[in-house]
Amino acid sequence: MSALAIPVKKQPNRTLQKFLSNRAAVLGAILVGFFALLAILAPLIAGYDPLQTSFTAIRKPPSALHWLGTDELGRDLFSRMAYGARTSLMAGVVSVFIAMIVGVPFGIIAGYFGGWADSIISRLIDAMLAIPFLIMAIALAAFLGASLTNAMIAIGLSAAPVFARLTRGQVLSIRNEEYIEAAQVLGLRHPRIILRYILPNALSPIIVQATLTIAAAIIAEASLSFLGLGQQPPNPSWGSMLNTAKNFISQAPWMSVWPGAAIFLVVLGFNLLGDGLRDAIDPREY
DSSP, X not given: OOGGGOOOOOOHHHHHHHHHTOHHHHHHHHHHHHHHHHHHTHHHHOOSOTTOOOTTSTTOOSOSSSTTOBOTTOOBHHHHHHHHHHHHHHHHHHHHHHHHHHXXXXXXXXXXXXXXXXXXXXXXHHHHHTSOHHHHHHHHHHHHOSSXXXXXXXXXXXXXXXXXXXXXXXXXXXXXXXXXXXXXXXXXXXXXXXXXXXXXXXXXHHHHHHHHHHHHHHHHHHHHHHTTSSSOTTSOOHHHHHHHHGGGTTTOTHHXXXXXXXXXXXXXXXXXXXXXXXXXXXXXXX
């Protein structure tokens, strides 16, 4: 086999076995799968319109009619929780996608070409990482305007430096491999080398980081919605539901329990899943 034909290192069977043997990782996958199904099936399983108000059912406790109770306007909390899962998961996934689209190319340029490009990009990354993630997201969301779309953009841009730094480190370790040097000697163009040899071999840690960052993005979206910078009322969001519930903690505690528990569980699920993936694909474990 020639040097250029070296495939991406994969051990799918052992990786899957190692992942399944990790109970915490499996639990994380189950939690993520549960909330994903809740979001996908929301129109089918929600018994009420999440925006429909009822002044005869204001702040009713959980019952057979309203499984999780109702809020201050008589809206069914289970329906709002199900549709709120769509908001949170979409915000997490889209924000991380934006972060990868922005951060990964800069990381590749810095790590592969080095020189002045690496110096400039690295200093920009260091400057952005000096600002706490949530503070930067709040500042960008306030600058862009209060909406879910702008919140996702703000979260994605705030998370991009993490992916840029990770990608740069991976590329620095890969670019000195023999098959990369052989490709350069044979005259392959830089874009082809990057897309065919560099990026596939750097993808595994990026995927793990994406899984972990989704959890942080969900918390950030809930925080922005809580502050009024994310999903706008009356559309359901776990963060905005908590913002409303804080005024009724003593009269209707269930209004805050359910969205708070949902945020905790879905973030826990993504963190456990990310840790499990990291352990499963770590080549040092084989």
